[in-house]
Amino acid sequence: MSHTYPILYSFRRCPYAMRARLALYASGAIVELREVVLRDKPEHMLEISPKGTVPVLLLQDGNVVEESLDIMVWALGRQDPEEWLGEEDDGLIARNDGEFKYALDRYKYPDRYPDEDCSGMFDKGVEVLKDLDTRIEKNGYLVADYPTLADYAIFPFIRQFANTDRERFGALPLPALKKWLDEHLNSELFAAIMPKFDQWKPEDEPLLFGSSV
């Protein structure tokens, strides 16, 4: 079946889905947004992407983009008005999605890893944060003097780390990183990608998402 707009299966609070929505919105794309409840995934989503993670983008030609970074690059490859693709990310996104996410999951949800000692995971995360802080201090943003792909791909995960225990995060001596995070969280762009969405049902009218809808 062909659709007027690409279809984005998304989950509001998922940091991977956030980064996809950030890039889609900034690129000016319009998509049909379908809000997923992770314990009740839509059949159609699992048909087109059996691995069962969000975000998933179904293009009008039937191609499926099922990794958040690929969705970012797809959107920005079409239109990149703020030049998010203007700088290489220096391996920062891979480190975020690997080492940092590993520590974040264990710090935030130690109960999910009963056979592991998660006690050092806050400190492991902070090691990465210190490097990010130094970079922001030096450049203004992670890799340049304006926010690029790396900043947008990474800040939703730093938000999650900070929100796990705000007091503990607040006590960290990382002023540049905290200012950077606040700037992103208070931005119009972030507000635009974070409205409350109801769970999508197949009988719903299409919910269009994008800066021009």
Ligand SMILES: N[C@@H](CCC(=O)N[C@@H](CS)C(=O)NCC(=O)O)C(=O)O
């Ligand atoms: N590598 C994937 C990871 C996406 C991912 O893990 N998303 C989580 C939600 S934040 C998910 O869908 N998990 C499946 C589940 O919890 O059932 C991407 O970048 O898109």
